[in-house]
Amino acid sequence: MSEEDVKDSVLMEKIVSLCKRRGFIFPSSEIYGGINGFWDYGPYGSRMKRAVENLWWHEMVETRDNVEGLDSTIICHPRAWKASGHLDQFSDLMTDCRDCKARFRVDQMEDPTRCSNCGSKNLTEPREFNLMMKTFVGPVFDEEHTAWLRAESCQPIFMDFQSVRVAARQKLPFGIAQIGKAFRNEINPRNFTFRSREFTQMEMEFFCDGEQGMEWFEYWKEQRIRYYREKLGFKDDFFRIYVHEKLAHYAKAAIDIEVKFPFGWGELEGVHHRGTWDLTRHSEFSGEDLQYMDHDNGRRIMPTVIETSVGLDRTILALLSSAYDEDTAATAKEGMDEDVRVVLHLPPLVAPVQVAVLPLSKKLSENAEKLYADLNRHFRAEYDVTGSIGKRYRRQDEIGTPFCVTFDFDSAGDNAVTVRNRDTMEQERVSIDQLRNYLEEAIGI
Numbered sequence: 537m538s539e540e541d542v543k544d545s546v547l548m549e550k551i552v553s554l555c556k557r558r559g560f561i562f563p564s565s566e567i568y569g570g571i572n573g574f575w576d577y578g579p580y581g582s583r584m585k586r587a588v589e590n591l592w593w594h595e596m597v598e599t600r601d602n603v604e605g606l607d608s609t610i611i612c613h614p615r616a617w618k619a620s621g622h623l624d625q626f627s628d629l630m631t632d633c634r635d636c637k638a639r640f641r642v643d644q645m646e647d648p649t650r651c652s653n654c655g656s657k658n659l660t661e662p663r664e665f666n667l668m669m670k671t672f673v674g675p676v677f678d679e680e681h682t683a684w685l686r687a688e689s690c691q692p693i694f695m696d697f698q699s700v701r702v703a704a705r706q707k708l709p710f711g712i713a714q715i716g717k718a719f720r721n722e723i724n725p726r727n728f729t730f731r732s733r734e735f736t737q738m739e740m741e742f743f744c745d746g747e748q749g750m751e752w753f754e755y756w757k758e759q760r761i762r763y764y765r766e767k768l769g770f771k772d773d774f775f776r777i778y779v780h781e782k783l784a785h786y787a788k789a790a791i792d793i794e795v796k797f798p799f800g801w802g803e804l805e806g807v808h809h810r811g812t813w814d815l816t817r818h819s820e821f822s823g824e825d826l827q828y829m830d831h832d833n834g835r836r837i838m839p840t841v842i843e844t845s846v847g848l849d850r851t852i853l854a855l856l857s858s859a860y861d862e863d864t865a866a867t868a869k870e871g872m873d874e875d876v877r878v879v880l881h882l883p884p885l886v887a888p889v890q891v892a893v894l895p896l897s898k899k900l901s902e903n904a905e906k907l908y909a910d911l912n913r914h915f916r917a918e919y920d921v922t923g924s925i926g927k928r929y930r931r932q933d934e935i936g937t938p939f940c941v942t943f944d945f946d947s948a949g950d951n952a953v954t955v956r957n958r959d960t961m962e963q964e965r966v967s968i969d970q971l972r973n974y975l976e977e978a979i980g981i
């Protein structure tokens with residue numbers, strides 16, 4: 537391991553440990569020793585997850601007249617997965633090490649002739665391993681009652697295309713978006729939540745005339761890049777675009793938005809031009825005609841699909857990775873003994889707590905609580921009265937709270953509070969009447 541690799545793995549461990557300690561993310565069913573590839577989001581994690589989800593939904597659905605929402609079931613007709621190709625093709629080649637028993641995806645091994653764990657050459661022949669999670673619907677556990685947990689949230693969008701179009705009276709071009717759980721029996725879940733077996737996807741399928749397909753592909757690519765820059769605050773050196781050269785036979789173009797996780801670059805989102813593949817397949821397998829009749833020009837076409845597909849869990853991990861910081865210079869300023877402050881520079885829009893109200897003394901609780909109750913109606917707020925003010929700032933820094941509002945002995949008299957900025961640690965006196973406006977502007981609401 538190079539020095540850089542050691543630093544990165546230490547950073548990953550620090551993020552994992554902070555997530556556990558402060559209630560962002562921890563192993564599912566941990567009292568039983570956990571279950572590999574499954575993670576629970578605690579109080580701060582679930583707040584943050586909800587915030588990211590809402591932000592995406594707002595950006596992709598609520599602010600657009602040409603994108604509709606959908607909330608479909610996780611289990612759908614098993615034939616859907618035949619049509620999508622998942623039952624026949626959604627598999628990875630895997631190999632086992634006979635010596636140390638580790639299991640690998642062949643395409644992820646640096647050297648497929650040697651075990652990446654112990655170096656042994658004693659590997660099994662690569663075998664196909666389907667990633668679909670199986671279940672049974674009904675009382676009998678046999679072939680006929682077999683169903684599958686969806687491996688991606690987009691297939692129901694294709695199946696419901698006509699129902700949504702008709703109900704929403706949409707014309708081409710328009711999109712359908714969905715946020716929901718997906719399940720994959722990943723051979724080797726790893727890198728914290730990056731590769732999980734149960735995860736949430738946020739997907740949008742945009743249906744258009746094939747002639748405009750590439751234009752829409754470019755449009756959505758731009759939109760998504762802008763979202764990461766402007767809404768999630770990703771810096772240019774934190775993300776990059778990977779252009780696929782090897783495309784599926786039906787696809788016209790595909791890019792991935794990759795992010796610099798502590799363990800290296802990894803896919804966060806895919807923007808894909810999928811041609812007419814998905815609707816054609818579902819038409820074929822279901823016998824339903826999924827073509828679109830354009831009454832303006834009398835043409836009947838199979839819509840082309842542009843897809844944007846992002847993992848919610850990977851977004852959270854990306855945000856935490858880019859936000860984590862250990863600041864050594866700043867601590868003396870606030871009278872703290874320790875020389876490192878752990879701080880998450882999270883974008884205020886998605887921080888689990890956007891504003892913390894900290895009365896300087898318990899004697900000020902009554903008024904401070906009133907202020908907190910008021911702020912809590914508009915922001916994700918928290919109230920903390922225990923410990924020195926420096927300690928309380930640190931607690932908030934560690935969970936990424938962008939603003940701390942200190943209610944002090946002058947506050948009742950001058951009707952003002954001190955707002956402390958997480959990133960600059962600067963303090964500013966703000967009148968309580970102006971506080972909501974001040975925070976809304978600073979948070980970007």
Ligand code: ATP
Pocket residue numbers: 688720722729730731732733734735737803804805806845846847848849850
């Ligand atoms: P990978 O190559 O990393 O396995 P993929 O190309 O199979 O990913 P897609 O099928 O394009 O991924 O899924 C879209 C998005 O869903 C991904 O960009 C990612 O953010 C998320 N995703 C996919 N698999 C997982 C997983 N096992 N755990 C968490 N998120 C995932």
